[in-house]
Amino acid sequence: MSITNHHVEKFRPQLQVVLVSKLEEFELLGYDTVSMDDLWDCLKNSIWRKMDDEPKLFQLVEDILSLTINDYMNYVRIEAFKSPNWQFGDSI
Template sequence: MENRYEQFRETVKPALKSKIEEFKLYGYDSVKEDELWNFLCKKKWKRDRDEKRLYQVVEDILSVKVGEYMNYATVEAFKSPDFFKDQGLKELSKLL
């Protein structure tokens, strides 16, 4: 997802990794860096009108709460296409 915060992505990689490690401490081992970045772009920074500075971007990353991210991930999972709707149905019909 290309946006105005993409310029910070390489610079804030250590903050992203730190947050991912925090998630792992809480037992959420499956969260990936790209998923966290997409969450920030789609939710945290969705309505931002003003240009953020580097320290503000890092602050936003480090302030993400596990529950906040997991709520987002759950909603995104419900939005994804149903496996059985397309390809899964074909696979099931082959098995029957």
């Protein structure tokens, strides 16, 4: 776990309300299979992986609230391509 991920992890309990709000937004859009851990992994591994400084709570809240379903689906797609089980030509 990188230093940045460690710094972000300590904010997870405080961000719980914002994460639930984002999950509810995704549910309203018809994406009700996204879990809290899936959302957290997306934020940690795509949005926050390039942070240079120690994050501030308001920045993390802003990142969560500005995450779109397209951002999340792009993350899921890229992770699927990285999977050792993915083969070219599989039906989508």
